[in-house]
Amino acid sequence: MSSGTAKSGKKTYTGRSVTVTFEAGRCLHAAECVNGLPGVFDLGERPWIRPDGAEAERLVEVVERCPSGALRHERVDGPAETPDRPTRITRGPAGQLTVRGELSVDTADGPRAETRAVLCGCGQSRRQPYCDHAGPCGRTPAE
Numbered sequence: 001m002s003s004g005t006a007k008s009g010k011k012t013y014t015g016r017s018v019t020v021t022f023e024a025g026r027c028l029h030a031a032e033c034v035n036g037l038p039g040v041f042d043l044g045e046r047p048w049i050r051p052d053g054a055e056a057e058r059l060v061e062v063v064e065r066c067p068s069g070a071l072r073h074e075r076v077d078g079p080a081e082t083p084d085r086p087t088r089i090t091r092g093p094a095g096q097l098t099v100r101g102e103l104s105v106d107t108a109d110g111p112r113a114e115t116r117a118v119l120c121g122c123g124q125s126r127r128q129p130y131c132d133h134a135g136p137c138g139r140t141p142a143e
Contacts (some may be wrong), residue, residue: 009025015051017052025127087103107130122135123135
């Protein structure tokens with residue numbers, strides 16, 4: 001297994017069957033990864049992602065639970081991530097938009113192909129169009 005950092009700020013964790021990428025600036029700490037496969041995603045270890053710590057199918061399943069798309073996968077000999085069809089858009093209680101499907105997201109760096117994203121609904125994110133919890137749409141409303 002190897003890990004590296006690309007120019008885009010993504011870190012790559014290469015396993016025998018699956019390569020996992022992590023883009024920290026997109027992570028909204030939903031904890032789907034650490035709760036789903038704590039033996040692979042362990043914040044107390046370095047590297048914190050160990051792709052060979054689980055079967056490829058299970059690893060792919062957990063990575064695809066990441067709502068923000070901060071985690072992505074690429075299989076060595078399997079299919080690419082299949083976008084949800086039809087595309088689904090869900091507004092959270094605070095206003096952020098969770099989007100799953102075949103997406104082209106306009107960013108400052110140009111269009112970006114996505115299958116999962118959490119988009120800012122209030123316009124205050126510093127990572128437009130992605131939500132970064134900076135504004136009211138990224139916070140859970142008081143009960």
